[in-house]
Structure formats: structure tokens, C-alpha cells
Amino acid sequence: MESSKINVRQLFVLIVLFEHGSAVVIPLGVSAKQDVWISILLSLAIGLLLFFVYRRLFEYYPDQPLTAYLPQIVGAPLGKLLAIVYITYFLYIAARVLRDFGELLLTFAYPETPLFVLNAIMAVTVMYGVYKGIEVLARTGELFLIVLYFLAIIGFVLVFVSGIVDVTQLQPMLEEGWRRVWKTVFTETLYVPFGEMIVFTMLFPYINTPTKVGRAGVVGMVLSGINLALIMAINVAILGPDTVSRSSFPLLDTIRRVQVADFLERLDVFFMITLITGGFFKISIFFYAGIVGAANLFGISSYRRLVYPLGLLILILSVVIASNYAEHIQEGLKIVTFYLHVPLQVIIPVLLLIIAAIRRRFNQPAK
Amino acid sequence: MLFQWGMRRQKKQMNDGVQQEGDDHSGEVADVPQEPMSAELAVNIDIIRRATGESDDVVIRRFSLGQEKQMKAAVVFVDGLVDEKNVYEFLLTPLLTASFPLALEEKERLQWIEQKLAAVGGVKHVADWKLLFCELFSGATVMMIDGTSFAICASTKGGQYRSIEEPQTQIAVRGPREGFTESLRTNTAMIRRRIKNPNLWLETMQIGTVTQTDVAIMYVKGIANDEIIEEVKKRLRRIDIDGVLESGYIEQLIEDQTFTPFPTTYHTERPDIVAANLLEGRVAIFVEGTPFVLVAPALFIQFFQAVEDYYARFDIATALRFLRVLIFFISLVAPAAYIAGTMFHQEMIPTLLVIAIAAQREAVPFPAFVEALIMEVTFEILREAGIRLPRAVGQAVSIVGALVIGQAAVEAGLVSSAMVIVVSITAIASFATPSFAIAISARLIRFALMFLAAMFGFYGIMMGLLVMTIHLCSLRSFGVPYMSPLAPFMPSNMGDTLFRLPTWMFRERPRLISQKNIVRQSGDQKPQQPTPSRQGKGDES
Numbered sequence: 001m002e003s004s005k006i007n008v009r010q011l012f013v014l015i016v017l018f019e020h021g022s023a024v025v026i027p028l029g030v031s032a033k034q035d036v037w038i039s040i041l042l043s044l045a046i047g048l049l050l051f052f053v054y055r056r057l058f059e060y061y062p063d064q065p066l067t068a069y070l071p072q073i074v075g076a077p078l079g080k081l082l083a084i085v086y087i088t089y090f091l092y093i094a095a096r097v098l099r100d101f102g103e104l105l106l107t108f109a110y111p112e113t114p115l116f117v118l119n120a121i122m123a124v125t126v127m128y129g130v131y132k133g134i135e136v137l138a139r140t141g142e143l144f145l146i147v148l149y150f151l152a153i154i155g156f157v158l159v160f161v162s163g164i165v166d167v168t169q170l171q172p173m174l175e176e177g178w179r180r181v182w183k184t185v186f187t188e189t190l191y192v193p194f195g196e197m198i199v200f201t202m203l204f205p206y207i208n209t210p211t212k213v214g215r216a217g218v219v220g221m222v223l224s225g226i227n228l229a230l231i232m233a234i235n236v237a238i239l240g241p242d243t244v245s246r247s248s249f250p251l252l253d254t255i256r257r258v259q260v261a262d263f264l265e266r267l268d269v270f271f272m273i274t275l276i277t278g279g280f281f282k283i284s285i286f287f288y289a290g291i292v293g294a295a296n297l298f299g300i301s302s303y304r305r306l307v308y309p310l311g312l313l314i315l316i317l318s319v320v321i322a323s324n325y326a327e328h329i330q331e332g333l334k335i336v337t338f339y340l341h342v343p344l345q346v347i348i349p350v351l352l353l354i355i356a357a358i359r360r361r362f363n364q365p366a367k
Numbered sequence: 368m369l370f371q372w373g374m375r376r377q378k379k380q381m382n383d384g385v386q387q388e389g390d391d392h393s394g395e396v397a398d399v400p401q402e403p404m405s406a407e408l409a410v411n412i413d414i415i416r417r418a419t420g421e422s423d424d425v426v427i428r429r430f431s432l433g434q435e436k437q438m439k440a441a442v443v444f445v446d447g448l449v450d451e452k453n454v455y456e457f458l459l460t461p462l463l464t465a466s467f468p469l470a471l472e473e474k475e476r477l478q479w480i481e482q483k484l485a486a487v488g489g490v491k492h493v494a495d496w497k498l499l500f501c502e503l504f505s506g507a508t509v510m511m512i513d514g515t516s517f518a519i520c521a522s523t524k525g526g527q528y529r530s531i532e533e534p535q536t537q538i539a540v541r542g543p544r545e546g547f548t549e550s551l552r553t554n555t556a557m558i559r560r561r562i563k564n565p566n567l568w569l570e571t572m573q574i575g576t577v578t579q580t581d582v583a584i585m586y587v588k589g590i591a592n593d594e595i596i597e598e599v600k601k602r603l604r605r606i607d608i609d610g611v612l613e614s615g616y617i618e619q620l621i622e623d624q625t626f627t628p629f630p631t632t633y634h635t636e637r638p639d640i641v642a643a644n645l646l647e648g649r650v651a652i653f654v655e656g657t658p659f660v661l662v663a664p665a666l667f668i669q670f671f672q673a674v675e676d677y678y679a680r681f682d683i684a685t686a687l688r689f690l691r692v693l694i695f696f697i698s699l700v701a702p703a704a705y706i707a708g709t710m711f712h713q714e715m716i717p718t719l720l721v722i723a724i725a726a727q728r729e730a731v732p733f734p735a736f737v738e739a740l741i742m743e744v745t746f747e748i749l750r751e752a753g754i755r756l757p758r759a760v761g762q763a764v765s766i767v768g769a770l771v772i773g774q775a776a777v778e779a780g781l782v783s784s785a786m787v788i789v790v791s792i793t794a795i796a797s798f799a800t801p802s803f804a805i806a807i808s809a810r811l812i813r814f815a816l817m818f819l820a821a822m823f824g825f826y827g828i829m830m831g832l833l834v835m836t837i838h839l840c841s842l843r844s845f846g847v848p849y850m851s852p853l854a855p856f857m858p859s860n861m862g863d864t865l866f867r868l869p870t871w872m873f874r875e876r877p878r879l880i881s882q883k884n885i886v887r888q889s890g891d892q893k894p895q896q897p898t899p900s901r902q903g904k905g906d907e908s
Contacts, residue, residue, distance in 0.1 A: 007855065109712065109825070110711075110826065113823070128837060132841040136837060137837075138854075138855075140836050140840045141854075142855065143853060146853075266715045266716070266717070268715050276829045277833070280833060
């Protein structure tokens with residue numbers, strides 16, 4: 001395990017960047033139409049409950065990542081198998097986000113460039129960042145969070161100044177009742193981005209003040225959830241619920257509508273910066289969790305030796321994972337959610353916590 | 368190497384009987400005789416003659432001590448390194464005119480001489496050849512007496528140095544006008560004059576096996592972090608090189624990482640900057656023979672702070688700092704953004720502007736990237752020529768530059784006038800960066816970004832900047848993260864980064880640099896209005 005440590009503020013920054021990651025650019029939870037912001041906030045609430053499960057597990061096994069305490073909870077053979085499943089899951093999601101990212105760039109700015117080339121540049125950057133370690137990633141995050149917030153503030157001001165926000169688009173609220181909202185929560189927004197916090201169970205051991213992990217997580221998630229809800233609400237208010245639910249990148253469409261003083265228009269660069277930094281941190285964190293877990297599980301002295309081979313792996317995986325974007329999205333919404341997200345983000349951690357709690361209860365009198 | 372080895376063999380034969388130490392470095396001071404000094408004056412003089420190859424500037428003057436002229440003696444000094452007036456007036460005259468008691472023991476004799484030399488500062492006994500030569504070549508006058516097996520070194524340093532002038536590279540509108548010189552002692556004295564405190568400690572060592580250059584480190588004990596001081600000393604001690612001719616040699620041998628375009632130590636010509644840095648807990652490294660003093664550890668943000676920021680009002684200083692970051696950014700990405708905009712992202716440029724640029728570029732036979740490359744390289748050539756040309760030719764270059772690069776190139780249809788504007792703004796921006804060291808990094812990275820922009824447009828630029836940021840965040844200067852206090856973010860130190868808060872708010876020193884003595888001033892120094900009661904009275908009357 002890497003010996004370096006990050007502080008609580010840096011953990012908070014990483015969580016915020018991770019949560020925004022790709023969620024801010026993709027059509028997040030748009031099946032809830034104009035109630036999308038409600039479903040995001042509800043997901044945040046349930047996501048926080050999941051986060052408490054992850055944090056509780058960490059409290060039981062401080063100084064250890066998820067893949068290290070799995071065997072201790074459910075026994076060596078099953079635990080190691082689960083650890084391998086989790087490592088594969090992290091790397092697979094890293095590859096998926098990389099694919100998302102490449103496809104976004106491809107459709108919005110580089111229709112002529114091969115996907116592999118776009119992904120390769122990102123993968124090389126991610127490999128470089130991960131090779132430098134979690135401390136460097138966290139510091140880079142601190143700088144970029146400032147940049148992103150700066151851009152976000154300018155963006156908000158321009159959006160409102162250009163007078164395209166129509167709040168009535170958000171009405172009628174709960175047009176089809178709570179059913180549609182809850183459906184969106186449990187099929188989409190709970191898992192991406194909030195349930196993905198499971199990846200941070202691999203990073204908690206690097207925090208120099210373990211007691212404050214909970215606070216950083218909660219504050220980071222709440223901030224991100226509110227931001228995401230706000231951004232999606234603005235998207236709906238500008239574009240209208242129907243356009244948003246059909247758009248591939250609602251945020252891009254929103255930004256393209258901005259026109260101020262006849263020359264401040266076409267702020268695509270803003271979108272691009274958000275996309276690239278968000279994508280970078282999301283892929284890096286998944287990738288880092290995957291290789292740290294692998295290095296830990298297989299007893300490799302330095303995770304750095306895995307950066308190059310596994311980096312190539314996620315690069316190739318990101319290209320061959322699906323033959324086209326439609327297939328990729330379909331896999332993401334149908335297969336990945338039910339066969340990967342639900343068991344790995346919700347069912348297994350909850351079961352683990354129950355087993356760990358029982359073990360603890362039965363072990364304590366013996367002490 | 369073989370040649371040098373051969374030379375040494377020859378030399379060894381010449382000094383036969385004189386012991387030599389076998390070391391890898393040719394021409395080391397270790398080549399001087401290791402045997403103790405002889406009691407006979409003639410032998411000693413002969414050894415000096417041979418060791419210096421009978422160099423003309425080593426003056427050996429024989430004379431007889433005292434009015435009785437009984438005792439033979441000699442003084443040796445290097446012409447040009449000593450103050451000759453001192454040597455004759457305060458060293459030779461007293462010894463020649465005094466009456467010399469003959470019946471003295473060896474020790475008493477020396478004491479007597481030392482008393483006579485009271486008018487000369489710094490008198491030392493030396494019995495070791497290596498030390499003797501070291502003293503001799505740093506400007507001491509060596510005095511030897513027949514029948515005595517050691518010499519007396521009297522400090523008579525002198526000779527010509529450049530006088531204190533205004534610094535050439537870091538000019539300030541407001542602030543002291545003096546800059547460092549090539550003399551180490553003058554430089555350290557300038558700092559002493561600014562920080563009158565016994566805690567200002569100075570340590571000197573000789574680095575360079577051949578040159579034996581004096582290198583001094585200076586810090587304020589109690590403010591500077593002991594670990595950093597130790598680290599600096601450790602790295603300096605590790606240096607084993609034949610010569611140190613400028614502080615750049617030291618800089619490159621002690622920096623944390625060689626393979627980076629960014630400077631991880633700060634260098635300056637201004638004593639006020641060094642003094643300010645010492646007060647923040649940094650360590651200064653002075654090198655004899657150069658006006659550039661190194662300051663470590665250096666932070667990235669430091670290169671955007673000019674010394675005037677602290678002398679000017681805080682709001683103006685803050686605005687200027689933001690301007691400088693903008694300048695740095697422009698000098699990094701301006702040509703790359705032009706390339707990306709014209710080659711990939713025409714839709715991002717306002718329509719009227721894109722039409723205007725397209726109309727200009729119609730006659731240009733090159734793609735935007737080649738166009739930009741031609742202009743940038745031409746400009747770099749011009750700048751390089753401008754720096755090293757004799758003054759008289761300089762004007763010709765500027766005329767050629769202005770006409771050929773500016774007007775003629777556009778009229779000939781080689782480049783578009785928009786490109787000329789971009790190159791000019793980049794050039795001016797890179798001149799406006801307060802630190803040359805960081806401007807030169809930007810110059811290098813600019814070309815990499817241009818290539819990336821030509822291949823991938825804004826995506827390439829963004830990825831380039833992202834990699835650059837990761838790299839910056841991974842750097843450390845003497846263990847201190849290079850990007851601090853921005854990353855890791857330290858709110859208490861943010862007052863002196865991009866912002867420059869009012870001086871009375873600078874309560875703390877940089878945390879990571881000065882770790883134990885953080886508080887620098889009391890917290891209640893906000894300038895106050897006169898009390899309202901007095902004002903009230905004034906109104907009434």
C-alpha cells in the first residue's frame with residue numbers, strides 16, 4: 001500500500017470532483033422529466049444511507065481498503081473471490097467512463113477522430129496521474145476544483161443574464177405522481193453517481209484523520225447532490241423536459257443557448273473543460289482503486305508496477321466494450337445497473353455490514 | 368581523461384618526492400605537497416614556486432626582519448587579489464622598521480610579529496600547504512620566516528570588484544536600488560545591514576575541487592525550519608564537482624527533480640527579496656563570483672510575485688498578481704489556442720471574427736500550425752539574437768524584426784495578420800512575466816501545446832495543461848509541495864498567494880516552510896481612525 005496520506009479537505013475535493021465527474025454532462029435521471037431534480041435529491045438521501053454503510057465498514061476495519069477486509073468478513077476463499085470481483089468492477093467502470101468520455105468528445109467536437117486515439121490520450125494522462133500517486137491526484141483536484149467553480153459561477157451568471165431561464169418549464173411538478181420519480185431513483189440516479197461512492201472504501205485508509213471521513217463524505221455528497229440537482233433543473237428550465245430527455249448532453253445544449261451582448265456566445269470551451277476534468281478524476285479514482293486493490297490482493301510491493309499493464313487494459317477495454325454508442329448506453333442502463341451496481345453497491349455492502357456487526361457482537365464477549 | 372591522467376603523471380615526476388593523493392579529480396588542490404612545511408625559508412619558497420608553476424602573479428618578496436636585518440623572511444601574495452597598499456603600509460613597514468629582538472624563541476618570535484601586525488585584521492598560523500594555498504588564493508598575504516616551520520597568513524583581501532549597481536534583471540519602480548555584486552562578502556553584508564539580528568546565521572563552505580569556490584548559506588535561526596536547513600546542507604555537502612562558476616551549477620546539483628521545465632529554486636539579484644525570504648524562513652545560498660543568490664525552498668506562486676507587491680498598496684498588488692497569472696496563461700496557450708480555433712473549432716469563434724480570420728488566411732499557403740510555428744520560431748530567433756548582440760547591431764535587428772516579421776511577412780502572404788498579433792501578444796506576455804525562470808518554462812511548454820493543438824484542438828491543449836498541472840503538483844522543493852499553499856490548500860496562507868492582503872493581516876509565515884515560528888506580527892495593527900470623541904469636538908468648535 002502506498003504510504004502517502006491525504007487530508008480531509010482533499011478527500012472532500014476528490015469526492016466532489018468524482019460525484020460531478022461525468023454526471024454533470026450526461027443526461028442524468030432524465031426519465032423523471034421535469035422532476036429530475038427531485039429524484040436526484042431523493043437519490044442523494046438514500047445515497048447518504050449507503051455511504052454510512054461504507055463508512056461503518058471502514059470504522060470496523062480502519063487502515064484497510066475494502067479488498068483487504070472482505071476476506072476477514074466472509075472468510076478467505078469467498079472474500080478473495082469477492083475482492084477480485086470488486087477490482088474487476090472498478091476497472092470495468094473505469095473503462096466504461098473512459099468510453100463515455102471518448103464518445104462525448106467524438107460526437108460533440110471530433111467526429112473525424114478515431115475513438116481509440118481520443119481515449120488513448122486520456123488513458124495516458126490518467127496513467128500518469130495515477131502513477132504519481134493519490135497525493136498528487138488530490139492536489140491536482142484542489143486546483144481544478146477552484147477552476148471548475150470559477151467556471152460554474154461565470155456560467156450561472158451568463159445563463160441567467162442571457163434571460164433564457166423559464167422556470168415554468170419545471171412545472172407541473174410531480175405530473176405523474178411519485179411513481180416516476182421513485183422509478184428513476186431506483187433504476188438510475190441512486191447508483192450513478194451516489195452509489196459509486198463504494199470506490200472510496202478503497203481510499204479511506206489514506207486519510208490522515210480517519211475520524212473525519214464521515215464529515216468529508218457527507219458534506220461532499222450533499223454539495224454535489226445539490227449542485228447536480230440545480231444544474232439539471234436549469235437544463236430543464238432552459239431546454240424544456242422533452243428536449244432534455246432526448247438530448248445526449250443537456251449541459252452542452254444549455255451552454256450553447258447562452259448569448260450575451262452579441263459576442264459572449266458558444267461557450268463550448270466551458271463544457272469541454274468540465275467534461276475533461278470531471279472525466280479525468282472519475283476515471284483516475286476508479287482506476288486507482290482497481291490497481292491498489294489488485295496490488296494489495298496479489299501482494300505486489302508497489303502498485304506502480306500495475307499502472308502500465310492495467311492502463312493498457314482499460315484503454316483496450318474501453319474501445320471493445322461495445323460496438324457502438326447505443327449499445328454502450330443500453331448496456332449501461334440495463335445490464336450494468338442490475339447485474340453490477342445493485343449487488344456490488346447495495347446488496348453486498350449491506351450484507352457485509354450485517355455479518356461484520358454480528359461477528360463483532362459475538363467476538364466481543366470473548367475478549 | 369587519459370590526457371589529463373598523463374599530465375598528472377608528468378607533474379608527479381616533476382614534484383618527485385612530494386607525496387600526492389590518488390583521487391579521480393585531476394588538478395585538485397590535493398596535488399599540493401602533503402609534507403609539513405620546512406623550517407628553511409628557501410625550501411618553502413621553492414615549493415611555492417613549483418606548486419604555482421612560477422606564475423607571474425604570485426609575488427614573492429624576500430626581506431630581512433627588523434632594523435638589524437638579521438632574520439630572513441618573505442611575504443607571498445597574489446597580485447590583484449590583495450590590497451597592495453595594505454600589504455606595504457600595515458604589514459611590511461612595521462616589520463621592517465621595528466627593532467627585532469634576536470634572543471627570542473620560535474613561539475615568542477611569532478607572538479612578537481603578531482603584535483606588530485595588529486594593524487592588519489585576521490592573522491592566522493598555517494602549517495599545512497593545502498590551507499596555505501587556499502588562503503593565498505583568497506587574497507591573504509602569507510609571511511614566512513627562516514627557521515620557522517609555519518607561516519602567518521594575514522588577511523589583506525582587496526582588488527577590483529564591480530561596485531554595487533542597480534540590479535539588471537529585477538527592476539522595481541519602488542524599492543531599494545542596490546543589487547548584489549560578484550563579491551560574496553559584499554552580498555552577505557547587504558543582508559546583514561537589513562537584518563540586524565544575531566540569529567542571522569551564516570555558514571561558509573568550499574565547493575569545487577579545483578575552484579574551491581566559497582559557498583555560504585544564510586538563514587534566520589529560529590524562523591527557518593531546521594529540517595530544511597539540514598537538507599540544504601546535506602545536498603551541498605554531497606556536491607563533488609571540479610568547479611562552481613555560477614549559482615546555476617549549485618542549483619542544478621541540489622534541486623529535487625532534474626527532469627522538469629519548472630525551476631524549483633528561486634534566484635535573485637535583489638537583497639531586499641533575499642531578506643524578505645529569510646524572514647519567511649527560507650534559506651539563501653550565496654556563491655562567490657555571481658550576483659545571483661539562490662533561495663530555497665521555492666514555490667510556484669513565488670515566481671508570480673514581484674518585490675514591489677509588498678511595497679505597493681494591497682489592492683493594486685492583488686490586481687497585478689491576477690494580471691501576471693493571466694500573462695503566464697497567455698504566454699502558454701495563445702498560439703495553441705489560435706491553432707485550435709482556426710483548425711478545429713471554428714464554431715466556437717464568433718461568426719464575424721471567424722470570417723475575418725478566414726479572409727486573411729485565404730492567401731496564406733500554410734496550415735495554421737505551420738504558420739504559427741514559423742512565426743514563433745522566427746520570434747525566438749529574434750529574441751535570442753537580441754539578447755546576445757552587441758548594442759550597436761541591436762538596432763538593425765529591431766528594424767529587421769519589425770519590418771520583416773511584421774509588415775513584410777503579411778504583405779508577402781506568408782502569414783496572416785491575425786497570427787502576427789497572436790505572436791506579438793505572446794511575446795509581450797512572456798516578457799511581462801516577473802521571473803525569467805518561469806517565463807522560459809512557458810516558452811518551452813508553449814511549443815508542446817502547439818503540437819497538441821495541431822493534433823487535437825482544444826482537447827489537446829486541455830490534456831497538455833492537465834498533464835502540466837499533475838506534474839506541477841507532483842513537484843517538491845526541498846520537501847515542500849511546489850504548489851502549496853494552493854495545493855495542498857492552506858487557508859491561513861492564502862493571504863499572500865494570488866491575493867495580497869493588507870500588510871497588517873500578514874499574521875503568519877508560510878506554514879510548510881517555517882514550521883515552528885509561525886506568527887510574524889501582532890494581530891491588532893489595523894490602522895485606526897482618530898477616536899470619534901476628538902472628531903466630534905472638532906465639529907462642535
